[in-house]
Amino acid sequence: MIFIQVIxxxxxxxxxARAGEKHKGTIALVAVLLNAVFSSWIAxxxxxxxxxxxxxxxxxxxxxxxxxxxxxxxxxxxxxxFTFITGILYGRQYMKKYEGQRANLSLHYISYILNxxxxxxxxxxxxxxxxxxxxxxxxxxxxxxxxxEHGRMETLKAGINYLxxxxxxxxxxxxxxxxxxxxxxxxxxxxISQYSFSESNEAGLLLFLAFxxxxxxxxxxxxxxxxxxxxxxxxxxxxxGVMSGVIIKTGIYGILRMLMLIHENYLTLGYIILIFSxxxxxxxxxxxxxxHNIKKLLAYHSIENIGIIGIGIGIGSLGTGLDYPLMAFAxxxxxxxxxxxxxxxxxxxxxxxxxIYQSTHSVNIERMGGLIHKMPRTALMFxxxxxxICGLPPFNGFISEFLIYSGLYGALGTSSNSTIIIILSVSGxxxxxxxxxxxxxxxFGIIFLGTPRYIHTHQIKEATPGxxxxxxxxxxxxxxxxxMPQLFIRILQNPVQEFTGLSVPGNYTHLTELMQHISISVWxxxxxxxxxxxxxxxxxxxxxITKGNTWGCGYTVASPSLQYTASSFVRSYAKIIKPLVITNxxxxxIRDIIPLPLQTETHFHDKLEAGLIDWPVKNxxxxxxxxxxxxxxxxxxxxxxxxxxxxxxxxxPGIIKFIQYMILLIKQL
Amino acid sequence: MHLLSLLLILITSLxxxxxxxxxxxxxxxxxxxxxxxxxxxxxxxxxxxxVYSETTSFIFQLAPTVYFATVLMAIVFVPFGNQAGxxxxxxxxxxxxxxxxxxKFFMIISALDTGSSFEGMGASREALFSMLVEPAFFxxxxxxxxxxxxxxxxxxxxxxxxxxxxxxxxxxxxxxxxMTIALIENSRMPLDDPRTHLELTMVHEVMILDNSGFDxxxxxxxVNLKFAMYxxxxxNFFLTPGFxxxxxIPIYITVQLGFAVMVGVIESFSARxxxxxxxxxxLMFTSISLLIFLGVLLMLGKIx
Numbered sequence: 001m002i003f004i005q006v007i008x009x010x011x012x013x014x015x016x017a018r019a020g021e022k023h024k025g026t027i028a029l030v031a032v033l034l035n036a037v038f039s040s041w042i043a044x045x046x047x048x049x050x051x052x053x054x055x056x057x058x059x060x061x062x063x064x065x066x067x068x069x070x071x072x073x074x075x076x077x078x079x080x081x082f083t084f085i086t087g088i089l090y091g092r093q094y095m096k097k098y099e100g101q102r103a104n105l106s107l108h109y110i111s112y113i114l115n116x117x118x119x120x121x122x123x124x125x126x127x128x129x130x131x132x133x134x135x136x137x138x139x140x141x142x143x144x145x146x147x148x149e150h151g152r153m154e155t156l157k158a159g160i161n162y163l164x165x166x167x168x169x170x171x172x173x174x175x176x177x178x179x180x181x182x183x184x185x186x187x188x189x190x191x192i193s194q195y196s197f198s199e200s201n202e203a204g205l206l207l208f209l210a211f212x213x214x215x216x217x218x219x220x221x222x223x224x225x226x227x228x229x230x231x232x233x234x235x236x237x238x239x240x241g242v243m244s245g246v247i248i249k250t251g252i253y254g255i256l257r258m259l260m261l262i263h264e265n266y267l268t269l270g271y272i273i274l275i276f277s278x279x280x281x282x283x284x285x286x287x288x289x290x291x292h293n294i295k296k297l298l299a300y301h302s303i304e305n306i307g308i309i310g311i312g313i314g315i316g317s318l319g320t321g322l323d324y325p326l327m328a329f330a331x332x333x334x335x336x337x338x339x340x341x342x343x344x345x346x347x348x349x350x351x352x353x354x355x356i357y358q359s360t361h362s363v364n365i366e367r368m369g370g371l372i373h374k375m376p377r378t379a380l381m382f383x384x385x386x387x388x389i390c391g392l393p394p395f396n397g398f399i400s401e402f403l404i405y406s407g408l409y410g411a412l413g414t415s416s417n418s419t420i421i422i423i424l425s426v427s428g429x430x431x432x433x434x435x436x437x438x439x440x441x442x443x444f445g446i447i448f449l450g451t452p453r454y455i456h457t458h459q460i461k462e463a464t465p466g467x468x469x470x471x472x473x474x475x476x477x478x479x480x481x482x483x484m485p486q487l488f489i490r491i492l493q494n495p496v497q498e499f500t501g502l503s504v505p506g507n508y509t510h511l512t513e514l515m516q517h518i519s520i521s522v523w524x525x526x527x528x529x530x531x532x533x534x535x536x537x538x539x540x541x542x543x544x545i546t547k548g549n550t551w552g553c554g555y556t557v558a559s560p561s562l563q564y565t566a567s568s569f570v571r572s573y574a575k576i577i578k579p580l581v582i583t584n585x586x587x588x589x590i591r592d593i594i595p596l597p598l599q600t601e602t603h604f605h606d607k608l609e610a611g612l613i614d615w616p617v618k619n620x621x622x623x624x625x626x627x628x629x630x631x632x633x634x635x636x637x638x639x640x641x642x643x644x645x646x647x648x649x650x651x652x653p654g655i656i657k658f659i660q661y662m663i664l665l666i667k668q669l
Numbered sequence: 670m671h672l673l674s675l676l677l678i679l680i681t682s683l684x685x686x687x688x689x690x691x692x693x694x695x696x697x698x699x700x701x702x703x704x705x706x707x708x709x710x711x712x713x714x715x716x717x718x719x720v721y722s723e724t725t726s727f728i729f730q731l732a733p734t735v736y737f738a739t740v741l742m743a744i745v746f747v748p749f750g751n752q753a754g755x756x757x758x759x760x761x762x763x764x765x766x767x768x769x770x771x772x773k774f775f776m777i778i779s780a781l782d783t784g785s786s787f788e789g790m791g792a793s794r795e796a797l798f799s800m801l802v803e804p805a806f807f808x809x810x811x812x813x814x815x816x817x818x819x820x821x822x823x824x825x826x827x828x829x830x831x832x833x834x835x836x837x838x839x840x841x842x843x844x845x846x847x848m849t850i851a852l853i854e855n856s857r858m859p860l861d862d863p864r865t866h867l868e869l870t871m872v873h874e875v876m877i878l879d880n881s882g883f884d885x886x887x888x889x890x891x892v893n894l895k896f897a898m899y900x901x902x903x904x905n906f907f908l909t910p911g912f913x914x915x916x917x918i919p920i921y922i923t924v925q926l927g928f929a930v931m932v933g934v935i936e937s938f939s940a941r942x943x944x945x946x947x948x949x950x951x952l953m954f955t956s957i958s959l960l961i962f963l964g965v966l967l968m969l970g971k972i973x
Binding site: 372383390391406408409426431433434446524529533539540552575576 | 758811959
């Protein structure tokens with residue numbers, strides 16, 4: 001069956017390459033759907049309690065490759081498929097603007113299918129070497145997807161940055177797998193488990209750290225996040241959505257998988273993950289607020305949400321370590337649900353950003369404003385996504401954040417140990433919530449509300465119904481999770497119990513009851529809003545409604561340039577966090593009596609990126625630059641290098657012999 | 670009986686601002702309006718027609734309704750001693766805080782919807798201040814959860830009892846923090862002067878410059894409700910252990926009265942802070958909450 005699947009993917013690849021331009025997207029859609037149906041079928045079974053398990057003969061190199069789908073894999077497979085389907089549905093429409101680039105489009109769609117297959121493979125395969133191979137396919141195809149607009153320098157730069165960083169991730173993963181292989185002789189994931197049982201705690205911890213760093217680079221944990229805000233804006237919008245929704249989640253999957261396999265002091269692991277996550281969450285959203293490129297803003301928000309998911313995982317692990325199952329259950333359930341939620345609202349926001357980009361031809365939010373009048377449907381979808389990502393009820397983001405909160409407060413309520421770290425996580429999560437609200441009121445308010453801040457030479461049009469359709473699909477799910485959270489707790493029961501064990505069924509019922517209460521409250525809130533709207537309509541029906549200008553406090557010649565801009569909205573905030581970012585400000589000086597139009601520009605730069613990436617790269621370049629004289633372009637020299645190289649490689653054994661002889665001689669003396 | 674808290678808050682909200690204004694007028698030596706004058710104003714604006722700016726969209730018309738509804742929804746969770754609110758579950762205060770945040774989100778974007786520079790200014794400040802105040806609330810609730818072993822409003826306030834001197838200290842500090850949270854959330858002195866003549870220095874009042882008629886009335890009543898709600902939470906710190914109604918209700922009324930007079934006093938005798946000093950002031954409450962948390966740890970003997 002798997003062979004059939006692999007062959008069908010290959011057939012689709014050739015079909016895309018041969019097909020006419022109009023049909024490439026459709027073929028890719030069919031391929032994605034087929035992939036999705038096949039893998040979801042297995043995944044749904046696994047979620048219902050019948051895990052899938054098979055062994056593939058991998059020949060001499062791989063040995064037996066174990067394919068297993070348990071609850072955890074199944075959950076990730078399902079959310080991957082959903083985002084990939086909405087992604088291709090939107091991408092087909094998005095790519096219509098790039099007609100004429102035949103080869104480029106083929107490559108793009110082929111990479112898309114391969115990427116989906118590879119990611120599903122990641123969730124299937126439980127064999128170190130094969131895992132690395134599939135991981136590599138995912139990284140390479142994601143690279144190809146990102147650099148679709150490779151004509152632009154910054155796109156290519158961002159792509160290469162991503163490529164290099166994802167290979168650093170692979171180095172760490174390879175290290176981990178080889179480490180286990182060298183001591184157990186097996187690449188199977190169960191060997192990792194064996195290893196951690198047999199070895200000391202410190203060795204297990206180090207092994208976990210190696211895997212954690214490898215997966216954290218992919219997921220975008222601070223300080224390994226620097227590729228993310230570059231790659232997302234460079235990619236086409238549907239790819240940004242898929243990348244943020246799914247590709248970075250493979251890192252989360254990896255961390256969860258390793259947590260399941262490595263039996264270690266869960267308390268320590270919980271502390272490590274929690275500290276990383278809280279910093280990630282706060283740092284991500286802190287920088288997100290300062291961004292005026294809508295896609296970069298969303299990219300930093302992905303970092304924040306990875307932080308929230310990480311807090312969930314950390315609490316889960318801490319709960320296991322403290323032997324407090326309710327905390328563990330709430331933590332893991334919150335993390336898994338937030339993974340799904342984030343993939344939903346983030347792809348929604350990126351797809352909406354794609355609409356905005358295609359109609360205004362800009363991603364700079366300072367040039368927008370008043371778009372709600374021209375693109376009402378996109379505005380509504382963006383608003384929905386914003387409310388959900390801020391974790392506000394009645395949407396899905398609130399549910400997962402509430403689960404994480406209830407894990408944290410549950411631990412405080414039983415006055416367990418390690419309260420200090422828990423209270424710090426609580427305040428971190430609260431701060432993240434507040435900052436996210438700040439960020440998305442800015443994003444939504446500046447992009448869609450007010451009057452246009454910039455006069456566009458072309459007409460701004462709403463996206464086609466075809467491009468809106470995938471957003472409606474996502475919106476349905478966002479609202480559904482918000483209104484009916486108890487259903488999702490039931491679905492999550494299996495995956496979570498793989499972490500917490502089956503022993504305490506009370507946790508599950510407790511959380512379902514809690515979700516029932518949430519559901520009631522959410523419905524009450526909605527009904528209350530509708531009720532007051534109804535009263536408002538009844539009372540204001542006879543009242544006189546007039547239209548007028550915005551009240552300018554006595555000033556009557558209002559102009560769009562008087563409006564608050566994104567920069568002015570965040571100005572007081574930027575002042576507060578000044579020590580944490582690098583502010584590059586350029587300002588023209590006033591010269592003459594009658595000054596020319598002046599310009600000031602402010603750019604914020606990530607301090608960690610400057611320290612961890614820019615500075616080493618600069619120094620490395622400076623160091624390597626000293627050897628530039630070697631590459632002088634004359635063939636004679638290159639021949640000489642060859643000769644010298646051959647001479648040295650012949651001479652080395654002789655030299656070693658000579659040294660050995662000398663040592664012997666000295667010893668004899 | 671679960672309705673009791675809701676009813677008390679609704680009743681208090683009717684005269685809360687009246688008392689504040691009355692207290693201010695007495696301290697400044699004026700006769701001042703009657704206690705129910707603010708309510709009369711609200712009823713009048715509820716019946717009035719409205720003017721909407723041509724710049725605005727449906728957000729602007731929806732926001733006041735959502736704001737009012739979220740405040741009402743939040744009130745539903747507030748308990749009265751051991752009487753739980755209408756809805757009560759573990760972690761209900763998280764829902765409480767996030768519901769209020771939903772209202773705030775809508776008010777902020779509705780201010781941006783008008784495209785006015787002043788309202789943008791107010792929106793930016795509101796967003797910043799409410800972000801800064803968020804951790805204080807959550808840490809405070811965390812400390813109370815740690816102290817009492819419950820994670821719902823009703824559980825916490827039902828089990829809160831004063832045994833030692835430290836717990837008295839914690840009670841006082843906690844009500845102080847709640848009082849300032851109320852002032853910050855409602856943008857009153859010393860952060861913001863609602864009666865100033867200069868739009869440049871306002872927070873909340875400048876955000877609603879364009880609202881009129883029914884919407885304005887809703888917003889003003891929502892502010893009253895918010896005050897009464899925080900007053901009710903503060904009153905919960907002072908209730909007697911047995912929660913007999915003949916003690917509880919007088920205590921409740923006294924605390925609300927005291928709170929209202931206190932707001933009046935603060936507004937009469939203090940000057941507004943400079944806008945750029947407000948963040949420091951707000952962050953101070955996060956540290957006070959942390960202090961409370963450490964106090965709780967000290968009480969439970971968990972501090973190492």
